[in-house]
Amino acid sequence: MKRPKPLEREKFLNEDEILVSKTDTKGKITYGNEGFIEISGYSEEELLxxxxxxxRHxxxxxxxFKILWDGIQRGCEVxxxxxxxxxxxxxxWVFATVTPSFDPGSDRIIGHFSVRRAPDAEKLRAIKPLYAELLRAERGGGMAASEAMVNDILAKKGVDYEEFIHSL
Structure with missing residues (x-):
């Protein structure tokens, strides 16, 4: 499927809107609620x-996404x-909470569950310039450069990633 060309047209989630999707362990979509399907613009058949x-923008x-995958593969919510x-x-924009799904009766991860809500506008004002800097670092030195930048920020603040995200 051909990826669309990004436009400068923004859509907004309602405050009470919740987007839900489920994936298998490889990240392939196995479920999307009506809100997720609608805002994505794809049909259910195109997504599943x-x-x-x-x-991904x-x-x-x-x-x-590396931080997300590393966390959920360890069995953590991110x-x-x-x-x-x-x-x-x-x-x-969304504020995503991604959680691993476990096989009943075992610790084996069988998929992932993502719930997305409207992001806090004030927190987005803090995250947008950070993401722009991380992207510049990535373009210049690969993901290792942006990961080093994230690790440096966390070390200077004396927090882990989850604490940082919730402290914005």
Missing amino acids: GKPHSII PDMPKVV NAYVKNLAKDGSFY
Whole structure:
């Protein structure tokens, strides 16, 4: 499927709107609620079985997704601000909470569950310039450069990633 060209047209979630999706362990979409399907602009058929990265906006630093994947593969819930790309090229920001799903009766991860809400506008004002810096670092030195930048920020603040995200 051809990726859309990003446009400067933003969509907004309502305060009470919740977007839900589920993926398998490889990140392929196995479920999307009506809100997720609607805002993405894709049909359910176009989404199911596709990698969740189908909605990844190129303005997103890859290190944010590395942090998400590392956390959920350890069995932890992870939060992040994410800029997504809709099928029509528009974008929308979300505050995502991603949780691993476990096989009943075992510790084996069988998928992931993501709940996304409207982000706090004040916190987005803090995250947008940070993401722009991380993206510049990534473009200049790869993901290792942006990961080093994140680690430096966390070390200077004396917090882990989750504490940092919630302290914005």
